[in-house]
Amino acid sequence: MDDDKLTETIQKLLIVMQRLDEKIAPMLEVDGELFNKRWGFLSRAGLWDKSHLMRQIEKYADIYTSRVSNFLHYTPFMYFRSQEQTLAHDSYSHYQLQLNGSAVDCSGQN
Numbered sequence: 001m002d003d004d005k006l007t008e009t010i011q012k013l014l015i016v017m018q019r020l021d022e023k024i025a026p027m028l029e030v031d032g033e034l035f036n037k038r039w040g041f042l043s044r045a046g047l048w049d050k051s052h053l054m055r056q057i058e059k060y061a062d063i064y065t066s067r068v069s070n071f072l073h074y075t076p077f078m079y080f081r082s083q084e085q086t087l088a089h090d091s092y093s094h095y096q097l098q099l100n101g102s103a104v105d106c107s108g109q110n
Contacts (some may be wrong), residue, residue: 001009050058063080065071071078 058081
């Protein structure tokens with residue numbers, strides 16, 4: 001493939017990527033608001049990984065309670081953390097998609 005043809009192909013792909021990004025971005029915004037109103041996408045970095053920001057918050061955040069006696073049944077070494085949250089694409093890798101009324105198994109297994 002010569003340079004001109006390669007450049008043209010790359011430009012076409014960049015246009016396609018830009019259009020896809022414009023289409024996907026609003027959906028990601030809505031999804032981000034569903035699982036965390038304040039932090040949105042900043043709370044996840046991958047399928048089962050937290051972002052650096054969330055690791056810092058988890059490490060240094062305080063727990064607020066109405067009274068200290070709420071902690072009587074816990075040891076001083078208790079590690080409190082929030083429930084696991086999923087993103088839109090998390091479920092696609094573990095469950096079935098509904099496409100045109102028929103289920104498709106994304107795991108590749110029948």
